[in-house]
Amino acid sequence: MDILERMRRGELIRLDDPEYPVIEELITRAFRITGELNAGYHDAAETRAVMSELTGELIDETTWIVPPFYTDFGRFTRFGRNAFVNCGCGCPQRRIFPEGTVATRKEDGYGLGYRHRQFSA
Incomplete structure (x- = not known):
């Protein structure tokens, strides 16, 4: 199972995971796309x-x-x-904890929340 599938399933991903460069590339891509979107006017179809492209x-x-x-x-x-x-909507999907673990947001049946809430260093 690749790192995206593991994230989708709500698994914790460490920053030192061998596949983490895939995530870094997608983060950079998201910043580029939202930067272009937010920097100028786009009609509804262009938006x-x-x-x-982003999703x-x-x-x-x-x-x-x-x-x-x-x-x-x-x-x-x-x-x-x-x-x-x-306008101004934010959709964070990752959270990085001090021990270098990334948690992803996952639907938990009661609204969107972090699937893993307890961590040990």
């Missing part, structure tokens, strides 16, 4: 196209996203039909 999923034409939009990863962000995302 959906940019966000589709790797086609954004439905009924979804309205008003930039600026912020994320530290973006690959696991999903938007449903008829969704409205207001």
Whole structure:
């Protein structure tokens, strides 16, 4: 199972994981894409196209996203039909703990929260 699948499943990922460069590349990519999105005017269709590039999923034409939009990863962000995302929305998807572990956000049935809440150094 690759590092993205492990992240999707909510596993803890260490910064020294041999596959972590994949994550670093996607983080850099997310910053580039959101930087371009947030730096100028884009109509609704252009915004959906940019966000589709960020998420790797086609954004439905009924979804309205008003930039600026912020994320530290973006690959696991999903938007449903008829969704409205207001300006200034932030969608963090990773959290790095002092011991060099990365936790990803995962749907827990009660809202979006960190799947792993207790850590030991």
